[in-house]
Amino acid sequence: MKLLACLLLLLSSGFAQLQMDRIAPAAVNNTYYVDGRAFPNIQAAITAAGTSGAVIIPASYAGVDTYTNPNNILILDLRQGALGIGGGGSLSVLTGNITNISSTGTDMLGTVTVSGTLTTSGAITATGGIVAGGTTLLKPGNAINTDVAGELTMSGGTNSYTWGNTYTSHPICTANDETSIAAVKVTYTGVASVSFTTSGASDVVSYLCVGRN
16 A cells, blocks of 8 residues: 555656646746747737736747837847847846847837947947947937037137047047138047147037047
């Protein structure tokens, strides 16, 4: 009798283990997986996630469906070797590089912080500005001068801008006199700053610069 009970116990334990091994949860901790079963498509998982959940599209998902993200939740797309971040999510990489970041559907990319190299074959769109070397380069959100573009008022026919980043060779700049129909002389002080000289004592100059190395 004891032997039979032991055998039954072993069998029940093995069956339970078998059942546990087959579990593939579609939702854990308010994170929803597009598993093709509980959530047969991306939109179904987004809908289930509501306003506070997150969605993961696994690399094995073969669907080609499109979707909308009305609640701007976090969506991680792991297909085709790409990492897509939708909604208000952020990505921070302390070491190493990021290659091939994609954004699909109508989602929006959150904050991406990379200490290594960011490589993408597509365009980089940043409504909050692009920061490199600690300096905001594009669309800083206010009328400040940057290493890429700016506007200066001359004092005694000259003014200068000190680079925010460190360069091996100085960036190449072009400038336009907004006050007079006249040329603007552009000179460089090594890799420290760029100076502009105009014929008018207090002319306003706008400049554009492109860094090299």
